[in-house]
Amino acid sequence: xxxxxxxxxxxxxxxxxxxxxxxxxxxxxxxxxxxxxxxxxxxxxxxxxxxxxxxxxxxxxxxxxxxxxxxxxxxxxxxxxxxxxxxxxxxxxxxxxxxxxxxxxxxxxxxxxxxxxxxxxxxxxxxxxxxxxxxxxxxxxxxxxxxxxxxxxxxxxxxxxxxxxxxxxxxxxxxxxxxxxxxxxxxxxxxxxxxxxxxxxxxxxxxxxxxxxxxxxxxxxxxxxxxxxxxxxxxxxxxxxxxxxxxxxxxxxxxxxxxxxxxxxxxxxxxxxxxxxxxxxxxxxxxxxxxxxxxxxxxxxxxxxxxxxxxxxxxxxxxxxxxxxxxxxxxxxxxxxxxxxxxxxxxxxxxxxxxxxxxxxxxx
Ligand SMILES: Nc1ncnc2c1ncn2[C@@H]1O[C@H](COP(=O)(O)OP(=O)(O)OP(=O)(O)O)[C@@H](O)[C@H]1O
Numbered sequence: 539x540x541x542x543x544x545x546x547x548x549x550x551x552x553x554x555x556x557x558x559x560x561x562x563x564x565x566x567x568x569x570x571x572x573x574x575x576x577x578x579x580x581x582x583x584x585x586x587x588x589x590x591x592x593x594x595x596x597x598x599x600x601x602x603x604x605x606x607x608x609x610x611x612x613x614x615x616x617x618x619x620x621x622x623x624x625x626x627x628x629x630x631x632x633x634x635x636x637x638x639x640x641x642x643x644x645x646x647x648x649x650x651x652x653x654x655x656x657x658x659x660x661x662x663x664x665x666x667x668x669x670x671x672x673x674x675x676x677x678x679x680x681x682x683x684x685x686x687x688x689x690x691x692x693x694x695x696x697x698x699x700x701x702x703x704x705x706x707x708x709x710x711x712x713x714x715x716x717x718x719x720x721x722x723x724x725x726x727x728x729x730x731x732x733x734x735x736x737x738x739x740x741x742x743x744x745x746x747x748x749x750x751x752x753x754x755x756x757x758x759x760x761x762x763x764x765x766x767x768x769x770x771x772x773x774x775x776x777x778x779x780x781x782x783x784x785x786x787x788x789x790x791x792x793x794x795x796x797x798x799x800x801x802x803x804x805x806x807x808x809x810x811x812x813x814x815x816x817x818x819x820x821x822x823x824x825x826x827x828x829x830x831x832x833x834x835x836x837x838x839x840x841x842x843x844x845x846x847x848x849x850x851x852x853x854x855x856x857x858x859x860x861x862x863x864x865x866x867x868x869x870x871x872x873x874x875x876x877x878x879x880x881x882x883x884x885x886x887x888x889x890x891x892x893x894x895x896x897x898x899x900x901x902x
Pocket of ligand 1 (some may be wrong): 551552559578579580581583584585586588656739
């Protein structure tokens with residue numbers, strides 16, 4: 539089931555010479571209960587897109603559907619009602635400083651006209667959910683950044699929304715606090731089945747939290763899909779930059795990188811290719827590179843590498859200098875990696891006089 543559907547959404551701020559085109563023809567579908575990341579550099583249009591989901595910004599064109607309701611077609615009162623089912627949290631929390639934690643959380647409940655007894659009970663439930671039991675009488679100024687964001691999350695969840703929008707929710711927090719807030723969002727997603735959309739410029743947030751991701755630049759979605767797919771085979775330079783992967787061209791300058799592993803004592807051959815190798819799932823935990831080197835009687839040096847998880851999926855990627863010596867052997871290495879489910883890209887050669895395959899790209 540699809541909870542959020544954006545169809546050809548465009549947004550222009552202002553008019554005439556002052557106008558800024560923030561979004562162009564964005565179409566996204568977000569399945570129920572998933573965590574969806576919007577990632578991109580500053581000015582890409584992420585926040586604008588997020589704010590179009592609850593019509594805090596009205597799209598200049600296109601349609602926004604949440605829970606099968608076309609929001610732009612609603613009158614004021616119905617839109618207010620629909621927005622109660624779409625919670626939102628912000629980078630700077632947006633708490634009411636003159637009100638206690640309990641009153642902050644109860645605020646949307648008051649707007650929804652719940653009785654005092656109902657509000658008190660719901661506030662207690664929410665305080666427990668976000669790990670702030672006993673904090674009801676504190677004021678925001680008495681809380682840490684992480685605690686303030688927990689209050690904001692409790693407030694956003696007060697009316698039992700089906701959707702939670704998070705605009706750079708951890709960008710003002712230190713890494714440890716960021717981690718605890720991301721854990722809380724994961725827990726809420728799993729316990730309540732909430733659909734979460736999270737805007738971030740941090741790849742680590744997507745890696746830890748998201749099921750799907752859309753990469754944005756210049757108001758457009760460059761690519762989108764399950765996180766493992768997008769991270770395994772990035773199609774755009776912006777995605778590569780965010781992932782810290784070099785562009786697939788140029789000769790190799792090994793002095794720029796740390797050698798973290800070297801195949802046992804072999805002298806380098808006259809020609810080598812720099813390969814970017816990535817794999818997800820069970821293969822990420824297998825000694826795939828060593829197997830392929832043994833099979834093809836070649837050696838390699840890992841220039842860079844990470845073995846990590848994408849939410850629950852193991853994920854490994856390496857930049858490797860592979861001593862192959864000939865085009866045929868290089869092809870054998872690539873084929874063998876491919877047969878093991880790896881994504882392989884040839885990024886260049888160490889031998890400019892006899893290039894193996896400059897600027898070639900092999901997608902497997
Ligand atoms: N209220 C506004 N009025 C005019 N232009 C705006 C407004 N809000 C955003 N913009 C412009 O729209 C474009 C997209 O901005 P947006 O904030 O959506 O990007 P972003 O990817 O969220 O960036 P950041 O990470 O810096 O917040 C930018 O060029 C920005 O200057």
